Amino acid sequence: MLPPDLMTEILSTAADITLLVAPTLRIVAVLVNPSHRAFGQLTDWEGMQLPDILSEESQRKLTLRLADLDGGRRGLSVELNHASQQSWDFPVRYSMHRMGPDGSLLMLGRDLRPLAEVQQQLVTAQLALERDYEAQRELDTRYRVLMEMTRDPVMLVSMSSGKITDLNPAAAGLLGGTRPELIGTAVAQEFDGRRRGEFLEALSNMATAEATA
Template sequence: MLSSGKLPMMSPDLVTEILATASDIALLVAPTRRVVTVLVNPHHRSFGQLADWEGARLNDLLTEESQRKFDLRLADLGSKTHGPMAVELNHVSAEAWDFPVRYSIHQISKDGSLLMLGRDLRPIAEVQQQLVAAQLALERDYEAQREADTRYRVLLEVSRDPVLMVSMSSGRITDLNPAAAVILGGSRVDLVGSAVAQEFDGRRRGEFLEMLANNAGSETAAPMELTARRSQRRVLVTSTLFRAAGERIVLCQIDPAEKQAAQTDDLAENLARLYHEGVDGIVFADAEGVIRAANEAFLNLTDAASMAAVRGRSIADYLARGAVDLRVLLDNVKRTGQLRMYATRLTTDYSGQIAVEISASWLNDRPNPVLVLVVRDASRAESLRRSGAGVTDEGTRSMMELVGSSTLKDIVAETTDVIEKMCIETALELTRNNRVAAAEMLSLSRQSLYVKLRKYGLLNKDGDQAV
């Protein structure tokens, strides 16, 4: 039989086994469209138990769309003399979920009985759904990228600030806006892709890229002043380094050098007006405290007739404690660079005195360092403190509480010690624990100050040796 090309006769059980394993699902349908037998592949258990299909009408197991499709295919099958026909149908179950199956329909008898061998299409459908979801995600990403690119392009086009992008790996310009093209003296087409170092006079690639990176990494670096090769314009370049898609890119902001010069001129003018018209006295002196220049407000504080009357004199001549105040000012400001709110008194040319607060700055980033003093009138604040203290001052209340419990002599002796200790502590604080300067400030000898420090317990553990 096999040699003649025909299959031998087989038992019904063997045929059933072959049909069940050759397909995922096999249906034997009677001419009345009722399912007679359901065979499920034992190796394909995703369908579950379908025994309830036997005896059911086939149309009840299909969706409405699949019912119409099945009827049309049966009509085509009836017009043919032989040959199977394939159709994809969607089944519905009692649990209200559907699944697609591709059937090969065979008419096995003249009475219209059908054998339907099906292949489960759910794995293919899942793959198709994944492909559709991936395609939709790609389209959304593409639209988002297009939107971001459009915003980026519009921003570059309308921005009045010249900017260009430079790739750190190649050293070439990757993009720039029209304002940058104008200031560099070329067109965007010519400049994109060109070596950025060649667009500026006297610059080599490696050195220039290193300058851009250093400028971007420093918080205090000033803009680089360069000359554009094509336009021969002096420009100021400020760089910002960032990483995009694994590549380091430098954003260069370009400003005309004349713009910076105009800003500098405005600053200089404003500072000059502040110096001449400000309410606080401003004094410029050398490293020894000799006055080089002073504004009108300082002349008013000291009752000086003119600038010539103060130029060349020492600041100590105008301080109530003279050289002691000057030494405290110079020692502190040279050590820290700044000194704020130093309280003292200023003497005038007519032997008057006025309470002031002095702030000092030491400008030593030049061959001849400069001491800058800002002198503020504190006489009104001092008078307010005096008038407002009254009996609310804690020290005054403490002294008043002694009245009636101690003699006047004891009260005076006790308060004298308190005031003396406070004065010594204040002098040490003003001189930053410089006992020599503190003794001069208090008009005491070093030995007398040392005795009082011991008396009031103001010596450190290592303070047995006076400074």
């Protein structure tokens, strides 16, 4: 048999928080891991009923898990949210073990707040990405409508590659092709031979028409 002090030390370091609960669900002892003081001492829990320090949903989960445990199932765990009127609320995953002839309950808990914080950060990042995506999609839609409705030829060319990155139908018509055909082609090749002359003539005619309009 291990000395009581050694048993207490083992239990307090085996988990972030350890609860010893009587069959009546009265909390007999609370042990907090010395290296995990985020919980505080929690000695005020001793003598309280376990359901009284749980959220309503967690009270129901505890009842179901206790029924499973009494039915002979082993290796059970449950996530419980501790809550009180002092506005604190934190999740803990407990493994549950029956002890002794009276059926006392040993609960070894792992603080889930770090995991919950990471999950919240991921959710926040995902929402930000979705907002950015929606904003970008709206800009793309406006840009595409503007390109389609603009009567003047508009062509975008990459300065690094000299290739056409986008153009509107008016510019595609002047170059004698379609938008899908021309995107990605070198703009210089569109000014060779007869097509170059036709392109310049078309630009000149459009300029003359606008000047006399």
